[in-house]
Amino acid sequence: MFYRDERLALFIDGANLHATGKALGFDIDYKLLRQEFLRRGRLIRAYYYTALLDGDEYSPIRPLVDWLQYNGFAMRTKPAREFTDAQGRRKIKGNMDVELTVDALDLADRIDHAVLFSGDGDFRALAEALQRRGVRVSVVSSIRSTPPMIADELRRQADNFIELEELREVIGRAPRQNGAAAANEE
Numbered sequence: 001m002f003y004r005d006e007r008l009a010l011f012i013d014g015a016n017l018h019a020t021g022k023a024l025g026f027d028i029d030y031k032l033l034r035q036e037f038l039r040r041g042r043l044i045r046a047y048y049y050t051a052l053l054d055g056d057e058y059s060p061i062r063p064l065v066d067w068l069q070y071n072g073f074a075m076r077t078k079p080a081r082e083f084t085d086a087q088g089r090r091k092i093k094g095n096m097d098v099e100l101t102v103d104a105l106d107l108a109d110r111i112d113h114a115v116l117f118s119g120d121g122d123f124r125a126l127a128e129a130l131q132r133r134g135v136r137v138s139v140v141s142s143i144r145s146t147p148p149m150i151a152d153e154l155r156r157q158a159d160n161f162i163e164l165e166e167l168r169e170v171i172g173r174a175p176r177q178n179g180a181a182a183a184n185e186e
Helices: 014-024 030-040 062-070 097-110 121-132 152-157 164-171
Strands: 007-013 042-053 074-084 090-093 113-117 136-141 160-163
Touching: 007 014, 007 030, 007 097, 014 042, 014 136, 014 164, 030 042, 030 062, 030 164, 042 062, 042 090, 042 097, 062 074, 074 097, 097 113, 097 121, 113 121, 121 136, 121 152, 136 152, 136 164, 160 164
Parallel strands: 007 042, 007 113, 042 074, 113 136, 136 160
Antiparallel strands: 074 090
16 A cells, blocks of 8 residues: 555545544554654655643643644644523534645645545545545545545545554544543544
8 A cells, every 4th residue: 555665645644543443442653653654755744633621721722733743743823712502502613624635735845645634425425535646645544444434435435444443553542531632642
């Protein structure tokens, strides 16, 4: 699936990857993830996308964001919006699809292989656009989780599908019991 001399870029949909790992019962060790893809090719860039709540004194994701930024990841963040739904429940919205898509298309002429860590079907059009530019697209998500975390249309569009469960031994670690965020986890 990978060639040592190809130029790689990682595009990590933080919320989606976190949810997929959680559904499979493990946390992602981002240091190991980056090392794994450094071994697989010439890693040009590793992007991580997440929304952050503004105004919170402490955000549980802040230590992860800081750690990633100091350890070779290009961070893309934006303020999340908080609202109350019709049932009175507090909801948080912070979609990063546009930012991820723009970065991927901007980088397309300088990479051979894009690795997308997301199962969001909205990225099918991005995968197709990258492929038209000669970029191979691998998607990392899960069909083994309940429910499956990847949209069928994205899996079919990708050149390669990588089951996240199969990377558990390489990039995973046991989940934290207390739920506290720390460096290397979301």
